[in-house]
Amino acid sequence: MPTLRTALGRPTLIAFALIFALGAPDAEAQRNKRAAVPAVSPQCSDFYAATNADWLKQNPLPAGVGTVSVLGQFRDRTLQQQRQLLDAAMQSPQGNVQKLLGDFWASGLDEAAVEADGSRPIAPLLDRINAIKRAKDVAPAIAALHQVGIPVAFNFSPDVDLQHLDRHIGYFMQGGLGLPDPAYYTRTDADTRELLGRYRTYVKQVLALTGTPANKLDDESALVIDLETRLAQVSKPLLDLRSPFANYAAIPTKDLGKQYRNLQLDAFLKAQGVSDDTVSMADPELFKRLDELVAGLKPDQWKSYLRWRVGDAMAPYLAKPFRDAEFEFRGRVLRGEAAPAPRWQQVLDAINLAAGPMLGKEYAARYVPADHTRRAEQIAAQVRDALGRGIERNTWMSEVAKTEAKAKLDRLKIEVGTPKRDLDYSVQPMGRGSFGGNMLIASTWRHREEMKRIGKGNADRRWDVLPQQPALAYDIAQNRLIVTAAVLQEEIFNAKATQLPPAVLYGAYGALVGHELSRGFDGKGRMVDAKGQLRDWWTPADVAAWTALGGKVAAQYDGYAYPGLKSVNVNGKLTQDENLADLAGIELAWDAFTTAEPQADAAARQSFYQAWAGLWAQQVSETEAAQRAAVDVHAPGHWRANGPLVQQPAFAQAFACKAGQPMQAQEATQIRIWR
Template identity: 35%
Template sequence: MAGAPRRRRSSFHLPPAQGLESNVSFSTLKPLTLALAVTVALTACQQAQTPAVTERQAAPAAPAVDLANLKTPVVSFAAADLDPTVPACADLNAHVNGKWLAANPVPADRTTWGSFELLAERSLEIQRQLVEHMAADPGATGVAKMIGDVWATGMDEAAINAAGLAPIQPMLEEIAALSGPGDIAAYLRRSTAQGRMMLFGFGPEADFQNPGMNIAYATQAGLGLPDKTYYFDDRHAGIREAYLQHIGNILVLTGIEEAQAREMAKAVMEFETRLAKVSLSREELSRDVSKYYNPVSVAQADAITPNFPWSAFFESQGIAAPEMFSLAMPDFHAELSRMIADVPVATWQAYLRYQTVDGAAPYLADAFAEENFNFYGKVLRGQEEMQPRWKRVLNAINGQMGEALGQEYVKVAFPPESKARMQALVGNLGEALKVRLENLEWMGEETKAKALEKWAAFTPKIGYPDKWRDWSGLATSRDSYVGNLMAAIEFNYRWNLSKIGQPVDRSEWAMSPQTVNAYYNPLQNEIVFPAAILQPPFFDPNADDALNYGGIGAVIGHEMIHGYDDQGSRFDAKGSFSNWWTDKDRQGFEERTGKLIAQFDAYESIDGLHVNGKLTLGENIADLGGLAVAYDAMKRAQGEGFSDPMVEGFSQDQRFFMNWATVWRRNFKPEELKVRLQTDPHAPANFRAIGAPSNLPAFAEAFGCSDGDAMVRSEADRVHIW
């Protein structure tokens, strides 16, 4: 969730999930030695699950949770929030959200604030009550004991401060003992075996050509700034200077003398800049998923990286060398191999020392956590204050034991009737999408048949997994916060390794039930809706159809359409990476998506910076198609002879579009917004509120808009894809 002091990517990640919204910060590509969040991968690198899974069974009653007195208000569309001075036809976002946004600035411990954050706050309040109960129970066993141990040690600020660097001192001593290229390669193998990856990500994912089986993937990593462009673009010169200062400050805190630390920081910056030159940018990775699939034999990989033999690496991880794995971004790995040989050992030691300490900093003594926050929170993202410790500890628990906590969360926060209502909505959205696919005028029958085959294979998942993971084997204690997190990281990594060469478990989830988000997984062709998002303004079992279809209905449609966006459309009904398009139809598709790129390129956000239409293309396709499908589904649900109730003087069509805008009610800190414009595959919320409706004639009809109004795109510019 946004607002953590230092959110690093996990030890392994494929492309960001094709989800509704980015729910982690974009502070860095650096994989963590002590990472919290498991980044959701293309098919969803599952949130650290263990091999054994138990069927959902009747569990002991969850502890009492006071849902009636949560401090965070429910988010919902209200006519009183509307700004009559800005017509909907001029700016739907300002009309619906302007008054609320003006009255609700971003809190000091956040970088964004709006509908998603308010729901996340409510979720955190519930989670806090749950974990406090677990930690206070002296007879707790199993998952409850583990979560209670992490919570208790994480909340013990005095013990954490007293420990200083002691929890990671053995790692620093190991780094200090390195003496040559062979030692460096061996250290990278050993640290990876503990789940502490620094220079590359490694883990299982479905084979692009055989999505029923997991293979190993090795990906790029190692950078401390949000994207490779931060190392070279003149606009980011100030950030580079601040980052250089931060590296030095971290090294000083470890006991390095000031002048030496500053020289070491320069070497670390040069090291990362060299890596950045051969790294792919966020835009390149987001808009060409094929970059992640480069199947090679171990012998072929060894030839690419002679100073880091993969034959030795697989042996060090305790897994059999496979016939094939994906060495993604081979140019990156080739350069890393050269760096093992030609970068001085002292520079390697400086880099590894910094990476290790900074990765652990949010969980160490206050001086380390505050320095980490000062750069990644305050300087880079504009966050004024650190979040309170209880939220930071919950973020850590969610990063390493999210599904375990979710098992308790759904007992108190997700009634069965919500799941039943959602299933009906998903079914209705699916039928509406089918009709749209059948009636596409620009697509030929051959491609259309494949599109419908993919539609028929969609798998929806709602609320929570049907099977819960088994955590037996993870040992925690009340001795050390960092020790507990390190144990969980290694435990989760070992489990992930156990997937390599095994069939994909289609029952697994990439997000915990308490996550306010949703996603589409192209390798499994599934759409997934965690319990926490199934609240107003997205979903309310007591609300009228207009609000539910304009909220969660559009979300359902959004995730379905991801199966047909610029990257999802490269996977077939079975999840295989294959071309099921005729050349003519693909050309027609790209002509239409090109118009959408141009539309979002034209949106100016802040300080002359524009939205990147190519980077955000997949999400914009999903918004446009998802909103159109949701509107059709609402009309389908209303049926023949529908009599509009005109709630608060507004028609159902108007309320549908106004609730869509309510979903995207969101303020940003300027610094956060600038980072997102560079790195986030989602456009800023205000443009999402207006982008899709401006292409839909139904919106203009609902509000009586005229040609020439800002929210009405001309016939030549109007985008219609799905």
């Protein structure tokens, strides 16, 4: 849940070849023989370069910029659309939600008002904390801060019940630390000690801004670090929490009050509006320790910690002294940023964090006509049907697995634009006088709506992405395809350009849909069956066949040089899953296209593949490329475009490519998943 708080030797070789040819007795015959060999067309040599030549020429990489890409420009435009929507809502709101958003936006852009507001927005929270007198007062204060979206001491948020994927439960998890990794508090190397020193300086700054006298800053900051260190010492390493099962252990809620008397977890749940009979608590030892700390530490230590957590969480939305302190540590030190983002972008980020679903509702209404949504749903359904045909005809999947896959596909849902179930938009009026106050109002609302996801039958209440964020996603727990409103824009879904053939929609949007749908039936999708239960429905033979396919794709991409780097190739194993999904996406989209448009001419068929390759145009700096080569699970754009097409006979037919040319693998070695 969002809370307030990615050939020097070359000429010599040429010269040697020329000398060798000219000096041979049959040099003339050799020249004639070479002339008879037809040249490889640009499309059959490097389809990415041929398709994107104009874009690459017109979009050089500016100095100091890590990357420029088609999809990056696409994302930037969606931000500008949101900005334009909020400007209009500020000037002439249409309806209550736009009035809320317009006031929120105006209050954030009015920097003079933000400065005049100072720390007043958090004064009621600080008063609540300062009123703590005894140990029994600590737990209600913790619950109250969670209610406004400021998680302290621990994290609590909704997520799918791994034993019953049709419902969400609340997850009690470790948290409450000001540093992103518990190891920062316990490591003793010099770099970590230096970072901890800079962190303590930041803690002092925030404590001073929230009311700590200068002569008590050393003592209170030490108390904060001590409490967080105690939490870190009983927290698990981040690496151990990568699996969702590491955070899952379902327990009944009825005894929480007795088991954690000092934390008062029964009252905590009631304060969050949660009445479910089950929660997840995978680390009871952590919460046992927290329960002891509530009673064992002096209330003043808790007060210092809670004031610090409030000031830190709200610092980006308050007056300049708060913002400067927060950016200097979190922005410059932790994130490596040279300067803060423009003010409008900071305010937009804040609105998306606290009131994102509100903005998403208005974004979809403003920028995505109903006929675009219907067309997107239609194409997605056609790609789903193509997957059904692919399941039926593929030769690597067992009959047992095919039966389960078809049953799962029959139950797959497609949601386009916005979530099917809307939210309750009743919110306290915001006004334009206090950006920080509006942030708390909106965050309280969003927390309330998040908590409503907990309970039986609520698993599909909303998405884990916002409609205004460009995203296609397969929700493995709910067996549904999610296509956000922001996706239905020019680069991916060019429905406005009526002069373009329908193939363009299938080649870009359809292939991305196929990419995502395939995830329900691959090496990870096999772990959830048609009934939505966690169960491996593949046979050992299916696993072996999929592993073999993955190995072939990994080997293919291992052979590709990483663009912009010397002597570095793509890591085929690291990018294997995404490359398999790209291959599946192209196969399924082509099937859907040719089934829907069987009379498509040669130009239309070519435009299908050009639309795919056009998605991936990018310019990347050497530094950025080196970082991506090491950690990015996606292949670089050059090979996302070309890699899947090498395996497609239909691509070779469309562009008259011959087997063995760079863009067409030999038939005997071609990799196929669903075709």
